[in-house]
Amino acid sequence: MSHNATADRSIFSGKPLRILIGLILVVNGMFPALWILFTSLKTEAELTVKPITWLPHAPTIANYLRAFTDQPLLLFLFNSFMVAILSTALTLLISLLAAYALARLQIRGRDLILSAIIAVSTFPLVTLLVPLFEIMRALGLLNTWVALILPYTVLSLPVCTLILVSFFEGIPRDLENSAMIDGCTRIGALFKVVVPLSAPGVFTAGILAFVNAWDEFLLALSFNSNPMLRTLPVGITLYQGEFAFPWPVISAALVVGIVPLAILIVIFQERVVSGLTSGGIKG
Amino acid sequence: MATASETTLVTMHNESGTKWWTRFLDPSERTLAVLLLMPAALLLTLIIVYPVGRLIWTSFQNLSLTSGVPATFAGFENYSLMLDDPVFWETTWNTVLITLITVPGALLVGLALALMANLPFNVKWPVRLSLLIPWALPLSFAGLIFAWFFHSEYGVVNDVLRRIGIEGVIWFNSANWAFAAICLTIIWKTSSFMALIILAGLQTIPRSLYEAADVDGAGRLRQFFEITLPLLKPAIVVALIFRTITALQTFDIPFTMTRGGPGTSTATLAMYIHQNTVDFLDLGYGSALAMVMFVLSMGVTAVYLRMIRTKG
Numbered sequence: 257m258s259h260n261a262t263a264d265r266s267i268f269s270g271k272p273l274r275i276l277i278g279l280i281l282v283v284n285g286m287f288p289a290l291w292i293l294f295t296s297l298k299t300e301a302e303l304t305v306k307p308i309t310w311l312p313h314a315p316t317i318a319n320y321l322r323a324f325t326d327q328p329l330l331l332f333l334f335n336s337f338m339v340a341i342l343s344t345a346l347t348l349l350i351s352l353l354a355a356y357a358l359a360r361l362q363i364r365g366r367d368l369i370l371s372a373i374i375a376v377s378t379f380p381l382v383t384l385l386v387p388l389f390e391i392m393r394a395l396g397l398l399n400t401w402v403a404l405i406l407p408y409t410v411l412s413l414p415v416c417t418l419i420l421v422s423f424f425e426g427i428p429r430d431l432e433n434s435a436m437i438d439g440c441t442r443i444g445a446l447f448k449v450v451v452p453l454s455a456p457g458v459f460t461a462g463i464l465a466f467v468n469a470w471d472e473f474l475l476a477l478s479f480n481s482n483p484m485l486r487t488l489p490v491g492i493t494l495y496q497g498e499f500a501f502p503w504p505v506i507s508a509a510l511v512v513g514i515v516p517l518a519i520l521i522v523i524f525q526e527r528v529v530s531g532l533t534s535g536g537i538k539g
Numbered sequence: 540m541a542t543a544s545e546t547t548l549v550t551m552h553n554e555s556g557t558k559w560w561t562r563f564l565d566p567s568e569r570t571l572a573v574l575l576l577m578p579a580a581l582l583l584t585l586i587i588v589y590p591v592g593r594l595i596w597t598s599f600q601n602l603s604l605t606s607g608v609p610a611t612f613a614g615f616e617n618y619s620l621m622l623d624d625p626v627f628w629e630t631t632w633n634t635v636l637i638t639l640i641t642v643p644g645a646l647l648v649g650l651a652l653a654l655m656a657n658l659p660f661n662v663k664w665p666v667r668l669s670l671l672i673p674w675a676l677p678l679s680f681a682g683l684i685f686a687w688f689f690h691s692e693y694g695v696v697n698d699v700l701r702r703i704g705i706e707g708v709i710w711f712n713s714a715n716w717a718f719a720a721i722c723l724t725i726i727w728k729t730s731s732f733m734a735l736i737i738l739a740g741l742q743t744i745p746r747s748l749y750e751a752a753d754v755d756g757a758g759r760l761r762q763f764f765e766i767t768l769p770l771l772k773p774a775i776v777v778a779l780i781f782r783t784i785t786a787l788q789t790f791d792i793p794f795t796m797t798r799g800g801p802g803t804s805t806a807t808l809a810m811y812i813h814q815n816t817v818d819f820l821d822l823g824y825g826s827a828l829a830m831v832m833f834v835l836s837m838g839v840t841a842v843y844l845r846m847i848r849t850k851g
Contacts, residue, residue, distance in 0.1 A: 274658055274659075274660065277655045277658060278658075278660055278665065278666060280655065281652065281655055281656060281665075281666050281669050281670070282665050282666070282669045284652070284669065284673075284727075285668065285669025285670060285671075285672050285673055285731065286668075286669055286672060288673075288676075288681070288684045288685070288688070288727075289672060289676070289684075291684070291687075291688070291695060292684050292687070295687065303693060304692075304693065306692070306693075307698060307701065308693050308694075308695070308698050310695075349578075350578045350579050350582060351579070353575040353576070353578060353579070354575060354576050354578070354579040356575060357571070357572045357575035357576050358576075361568050361571060361572040361575075362568060362569075362572075363572050363576075369576070374843075375840055376583060376587060378780070378781065378784045378836070378839070378840045378843065379587060379836070379840075380784060380787065380788045380832060380833065380836040381788075382788045382790065382809045382812065382813075382829070382832065383594065383812075383829040383830075383832050383833040383836070384586075384587070384590040384591070384594060384829070385812055385813060385816050385817075385825065385829065386593075386594060386597055386812075386816050386822045386825045386826045386829060387589070387590035387591075387593035387594045387597065387826075388586070388590055389816060389817070389822070390593065390597075390822065391585070391589075391590065391593075406582070406585070406586055407586055409582060409586075410582060410583065410586040410587060413579060413582070413583075417579070442571060443571075467675050470677065471675075471676075471677035471678065471679075472677075473677065473678060473679040473790070473791040473794075474790050474791065474809065474813060477813075477817075478813060478816070478817045489677045489679040489680065489791075490679075492679070492680070492683065493679070493683075493795060503687055503690075503693075506683060506687075507687070510680055510683060510684065513677070513680060514676065514680065517675050517676070518672065518675075520675075521668065521671045521672060521675050522668065525664065525667050525668060525671055526667075528671060528675075529667065529671070529735060529739075532674075532732070532735050532736070532739075533735060533736060533738075533739035
C-alpha cells in the first residue's frame, strides 16, 4: 500500500503530531551530543553562571586548543585510529576466509561451527581479563597496539563472519565456476570474483568492526597503562583531575572523538542499519 | 550439457597441474576448508579457548603479582574468600539490579522509539541518524556526557527540573540517585539499538495483516497485541539476550560516571574484577570473581542457543 494509506490508518494521522514525534526522536538521539558541543564552545566564566545558559553567548575555541595541549589528544586519536583500522583489516581477512568456507564448501559439522560462532559472539571478554592480561604480559605485548588488536578482532569476528556468510550465499556459484574454468584457483576466485561482488557486505562488516574497536574501553584501560599508548575513550578520562573536572575541555575532547564516528555514520547510515539488522548484533 | 562440459574442463584443469605447488595452490575441498577456517580457529584458541582454561586454573591459585611469591595451589580459598566478601555481594547485586532494570527499560523505550520511527516520515534520514548516533557513541563517552548532564550545579537535568519548579538533587552524593542516573544513562544508550532491531522487525510485518484485521473490526490496541507483538517476538528475543549479556558486563558507564561511588554503592562486578586484577594485581581472586560472571553469562547463552534451535 502507498505511504498515504498507511498514514491514514495510523493513530498518529495528523501531520503536526507526526512532526512532533519526529522531533522527540531527533531530540532523544541528538541532544546529548549537541549539548556537549555547546559546552565545548563556552568560556570557563560562562560555565559557572547560574542559572546556566543553553547556547554559548561568546563561542570560543579555547577549549579545543587546551584539549590538544593538556593531553596528547592527537596521539590518542592516532592510537584509536590505528588500532581500529588494523583490527578491522584483520577481522575482515579472517572472517572472509572462514565465511567462504562455511558458505561454499562441504564441511562436516557446519551447524556446530555456526553455533560455536554465535556462542563466541555472546562471550563476555571481561571475564578473560586476568588470563588475557597474563598472556599479553608473557608475550611482552602490554602497552602495544597488538594487545588490543587481537581481542578486538575476536570481538567482531562472529558478527562479521555471519554477515559475510549470508552475503556469500546470495552470490551465484556459476560466476565462481566460470572463473575457475578460466584458470583461477579457488582462492583466486574468492578474491577476484566473490569479494568484489560482496563488497557491500564486506563494507558493512568493516564498519561494525571499526565502531566496536573505536568504542572499546575496559581492555584498553587495563592493557595499555602508558599514556602514550592510550586510545581515545581511555585518554579522555585522563583529563579528570583528582578533584577537578575541566568540563569544557573534556567536552571539546569528546566532540573531537565523536566527529569521526558521526561522519562514518552519516555517510554509511543505510549500510550500518542493514548490517546491524541482518547478522550483526552488538550491545 | 553445460554442466557436463564444465566438469570436463575442471577435471582437465586439475590434471594439468602436475607440479607440487599447483596442488598447494588448488587443494582438495576438505584441505581448503581446514586451511580457510584455520586463522579463525587459531585466534579463537589464543584469545578465548586457552584463556578460559587458564581462568579456571588461576581461580584455584594463590597468585598475586605484588607479593612476588610464585603461584601456589589454593583449592577453594579464593572462592570461600569471595563468599565472605561483602564487596563481592554488593557489586554482584548491583550488576544483577542494573540488568533487571536496564534490560526491560531499554526494551520498553526501544519499542516506543521503534513504533515512532516506523511512522511514514517524508524525510527519513534525521530519524535514522537519531537512532544510529546513540548506538555508535562509545559507552564511556555516554557516561561522561551524562555525568555532565546530572551535574548538581551546572547540569542540564537539574536546570530543566528547576524550570518546571522541582528542586534538583545532588545526584552523585547519594547511592540511590547515583544508581538511578547510571540506569537512565544505560537505558538511553542501549535503547536505540533495541529500536533499530525492532524497527527492522516491524518493517517485515505485511500490511495486509492489519488490513484484514481492520475488516474484521479489530481495534488498534488489539492489533498491536495480537499481530505486532507476536510477530516481533523473534527480533525481541535476540535483542534481549544480547542486551542481557552486555548488561552483566556493565563497566564503562558506572566507571566514567561515578567510579563506583559513593563508596562502592554503584560499583559493578566487572569493576571489581578490574580493580582486583589491574590495581591490586591479585590475579587469583580476580579469576574467582570472573568465574561468577562467566557462569552467569554462559547460562544466558545456553538459553539463547536453545531458543534458536527450537525456533528452527
